[in-house]
Amino acid sequence: MPKSFHKTIQVTQDDLDDLNHVNNVRYVQWIQDIAKEHWREKAPKELLEQSIWVVKSHFIEYKRAAVLDDIIDIKTYIKESKGALSIRMVEMHDQKTKQLLLKSKTEWVLLDSQSNRPIRVSDDIIAIFK
Template sequence: MTSQTIQTYEYDVDVAADDIDEMGHVNNAVYLKWVQAAVLRHWYRLAPKDVAAAHLWVALKHEISYRHPAFLNDHVVVRVVLEKLQGARAFYETIIHHGDEVLAEVKSCWCCLDSVTKKPVRLARDIVAIFLPTEAQRPG
């Protein structure tokens, strides 16, 4: 795992036998599992522990474009980029690579929930600043 910027998070995956479908390549649903893992790891890596415990994230929408298949024992890198936070929603772009080859591109929208009430909640400005430092400098 490496990190270029605060908004970007990389998650390394080695394709396992359980990821392979009857076509002999990684099942489409596995790509979404990787996206979810990377987005949530990004959140838990940066959010203070008390804030992380007080919030949950649920996916609202995924738009995925499959470019090339992945196969057993491939090493893939799942790179998520937090594009923006708007109210209780977070917008991510995820690119899944095997070497220089793009396997899939995913646009996703996530909703932040209060962990007790399970209702949507916007993140406090100081937390937004951790994830998107330029957003904290905007008036508003």
Template sequence: MLTNVYHHKIEVVSDDIDLQGHVNNLVYLKWMQDAAVAHSVEKGWGQEQYERLRCGWVVRSHQIEYRWPAFEKDSLEIVTWVESFRRASCVRKYEVHRLSDQKVLAIAETNWAFLDLDKRIPAKVPQEIILAFQADGAAI
């Protein structure tokens, strides 16, 4: 298991709230994607680096379990890490925490596919990307 964890802070704003008065389910997806991108940038893999390779990540599937609602003005933290890599994909996990009471509001995972952007087909994840997301830097 890879244990290089990233912490992404969120402040819930009025645009995040649905007709039931809590954060809309789709907003959680946006937050998770934002956290994944921020984590990648922190590891030295931003838009420019992926463009240089002519490869990038696309979502194959999401799985989310909503446990507690979030409300306007809540301060949240999205905790994310890459759980595992395969030849042309990775599984990224997430936990959404409310900072005021430390409740885990949601847990999730996303299966990301690594694609050749020109051919639009799966591409092998380069070892340098895998190494960037490992805590100890050891090759797998």
């Protein structure tokens, strides 16, 4: 199993939709946020300056709703990388009940920060997340 990155958040009023559940758009934001935080924490400065990630696709499976004041444990890891593509998984669990709230699979494409052209995910980058 690859190394995972974790964070915990508490649901606030601003996270809620008209049904008083966490808004789907907020979940997508959290998925993107943890991916960026993981990359910035693990990647050396040189890589951060030379490359950027963009989303190709999101697949999100919603299991349960989170509500105001819930504490959510978020975990992410890289499932696989091939060519310029990296598959990142994210899981969100209710901290109190341990129930799965959401599972996502995002395809990220690595770009050269100067040309904005896709570049291969190097063995050095893969090693950072193993």
